[in-house]
Amino acid sequence: MIRKPYFGGNRALDDSKNFSRSEKLAFCSLTFIKGVGEMFFYNGRILTLDPQTKEADYLEIKGNRITQVGNGKISSKDGINLEEKTLLPGFFDTHLHMLNYGLMLKAVNLRDCNSITELIDRVKERVQSETKGAWIFGRGWDENRYNGIFPTRDDLDKVAPENPVVLSRVCGHLLVLNSLALELLGIDESTPVPEGGAIDRDQSGRLSGIFREKAMELVFDRLPKKSLKEVEKALIKAGQSILSYGITTVHTDDLAEFDDIEPLFELYRKLWQEGKIPRTHLHIRSKHLDQAKALGLETGTKLDGITIGAVKIFADGSLGARTAALLEDYSDAPGEKGILIYSDEELYQMVKDAHSADFAVAIHGIGDAASSQALRVIGQVQKEDPRPYLRHRLIHAQILNDEIMEQMVEYGVIGEIQPIFINTDLHWAENRVGERIHTSYNWQTMWQKGIRLTGSSDCPVEPVNPLLGIYSAVTRKDLNGKPEEGWYSKEALSLEQALQLFTSCGAYAGGEEGDAGSLTVGKVADLVVLDRPIDRISLDEIKDIKIDMTIMDGKVVYQRDNK
Template identity: 30%
Template sequence: MNKKAAIAAVIALTSILGACEAPQSVDLILTDARVYHADQHDSLSSTLVIDNGRILAAGDASLLELFEGPTRALQGRLVLPGFHDAHTHLIYGGRQLMQCDLSGLVSIVAIQSKLADCDSALDPEEWLLGGGWNLSLFPDANPNRSMLDAINPDRATVLVGEDGHSTWASSRALALAGITAETPNPPDGVIERDASGRPSGTLRETAQNLVHAYAPAMLVDDVLIGAERAIQMAHQFGITSAIDAATTTEDIEIYEQLKASGALTLRMVLAITMNDPGLGIGSRADIDVSKRGNVEALRTDAAKIFVDGVLEGETAALIEPYDSHAGGHGHLHLDDDELFALVASLHGESVQVMFHAIGDLGVRKALDAVEFAIAEHGPNDARHHISHLQLVDPADRVRFQTLNVTANMQSLWAMPDTYITDINLPAVGEHRVNAMYPFGSLARAGARLAAGSDWSVSSMNPFLAIETAVTRQDATGQIEGALNPAEAITLAEAVRAHTAHGAYLMHQDTEVGELSEGMLADLIVVDQDIFAIPLQDLSETKVLLTLVGAAVVFEREEAGTNG
């Protein structure tokens, strides 16, 4: 008898004997709620009974006659499954929190002011390290070293862009790293140069390694502090499970320390980086599929492959050439033989492959590689997925369903921000901008949609992403217009992408992702019913309570009354 059937039998027996026996004691009862189960039927209930970390029963208030225990009356508030962030960078983002954090700054003046403050807090010989700067604020996404030199000409400053594919360095940092006009571009990397051929200060892809190799490493204790802050931020946003989308060998050691100390309260799958875009790499030996599906374990059963770069540096791989003066088709990090052999080898060992693919050629190559791997080894339950999907050729959209490849969307990007209007539009033209982030078309073609934030590239808040997914507008209201509104998805699809489909990607869909009897009690309580408000108000939703296996990992004061 399986877990759900056993629990159903207990409930049935309890109902029969309820008239003559005392109520069954349980760990927690949530009542006076609107529980959205996120199952295939979009079921609703008002009461959840939780025991031993699992949902024992779901129904109406009559369950209160059958069970007793600590009770929270939620005053009609909405209960959802805990969110899955299917693409995040918790260790990397945690480091950024501990450095000079430029994320969210929307002007060059604001960046200069923040950098001046960070500089003044350092000793003369210290490096100024940080990240999160907005590429779209600078012409051609190419900030110059002179701006950093003006703040402090003697400071070695190294700042990673918010996309993780570009680094901005001062003249002092470039000199210490030995990067000069004579330094050639490394394989898969670009040193941006001024008119005289000297490095301008921006390094793309693997060229970032040239300066990062000389920058001092952060102390392990500080990395741990940053990671713990990131985990708490995730719980504040209702995230209970996550996929680390580019894990290095050093990152695994940090996660293991967090797990041992009890600080890792997220369910995690780590996608081990197989090829280096400029910020570190893992090892094939780090991958272990033996713990797949064990929700209590730290799992390393996935691999990450960067197929191409990004449109902002014109390194994303396109079927048709760029419209800019530079032209070209962008860059593939691996040739067909290398990519196909690597994916086939991983697939043959049932390793899940998580692809980074921005351009339509990059997406096609990822799909081609999966198709080749299946032809070589047959289908299995690896559950491969492709992230970003800024451009997907119409001919390739149906292939996601055919090959059982999940579309891992970062829907917060699907609105007409300055990245789209100021950088992407001149580079690829209006016809391709009007086809960007085709999530609606992918869903209509039968693709399974999962959702990830790509934090710290963009906000970790799922409700910002959900609103953008269903409106294709800026959820903050600061930017007018919509990006390809025909590519919007429904609210139910967006919620499922953040819950059940994320659980599917993590091979834990029999345990979490919906609020059904027998499932683990990973859930959130929010302050408004997202199914009963205007779509433009979705991003205002606040998480009041987050439970992981029924344990409280985040709570606001107004979460509900205890009984």
């Protein structure tokens, strides 16, 4: 439980142990494993992320625990010769959508489309490979690549008159549907628009096919429901991909469309036991709170490798779609301030209900109006009912001001950031917010103020690879290496800070700092081997690092084929 975190053992290291001589074993062979979960690593860059012993010469695991971490000469032993490669704690990604990622792996990928024409052609290709009437799903379109022009139902109707089409914007906060999808879902001009959402219309008042924020629920609630078998297949796809990037723990928001969550908990538990998904903190929504309480669940409840997470709440939308809620107008769209999804009273009740049931909240807040509202409400609830063991979070925390940052420190609210966002955002964010950019994406300032941060990808919004997030955090450049001097480079994190962001900071966010997040004796044997010494290469090279091996719970769950 978060209130009573488990702290692993503190057994002293025995550096004097005599090791028998044996032949040097090639790193890429699995023959060095003496038994399931029994391994010895040496001759590498073993970066522990433990402030007491930051580097080590060797590390041993037995079963699912780290049993030795030491420095000094060793006589030699059967084991894994790292050959100067890096050994780290397994990575954490504290904000992603694992199920959606698995589903999107088979959806139409629109991320690299640079025009409406390319988007239409991509949809046309998929329609030609599907049967008549089959639903077509896609994700990744971005009107910023199309000179600000949004796709419409008419664009999609040209290539998919007999297949319903639903395409999600790259941020996941806008949808575009074709006419057949609207018809099948029973949505037309008379459909009421939910509070906190918007449905776009053309000049004649006809629906354009664009749905924003809470209006998207009209679509999701009416789509055909996924079977548990479909969910399982998607999770396995996503889980295997995530493990291949060295991520051994995720915090995921997957349950929004489901009403009965108990079967989902059992499914995730089974898949973890089979080694098919990483350790998972499973967030719930406010609508699940009564069932969760009836099941005796709260934030931190463990079901083997599955942990009950926070209550996820959206306070606003995305900056790219101009639905993030700002205190003042968008600099590039006078008169627009985005969408604040809930009133203060509504958000207060949601946070109070979660907090009083011993659930932390994870509030999505990108704009300064949304973040200000979230902090105001969390502060009020905490003062009325102090529960300091609950670690509430502000997801994204992008457009801030000094007052918001001071409140994050005062209330102990964790900032859940996505450094990889600057890969795209640095090209247009300043146009959106003007001078407010100086208190935006300001990670080093937040760190120095004492705000607890944690790293994530928001996959499938951005790639799940944590090394891209680490690269972005330390260089403040896009994936093409621009700008060469870095974007507001004073806000870059050091390499040590960035590694903490995706390891020990992630463990803290989940109340697991006593059991995970560093290579410390007694902690769980979740490790990752990188293909080169991360602290001895240029920062620009970090994005090119490959994962050689992922070990979870003492077992090898991924190994790169070097052939």
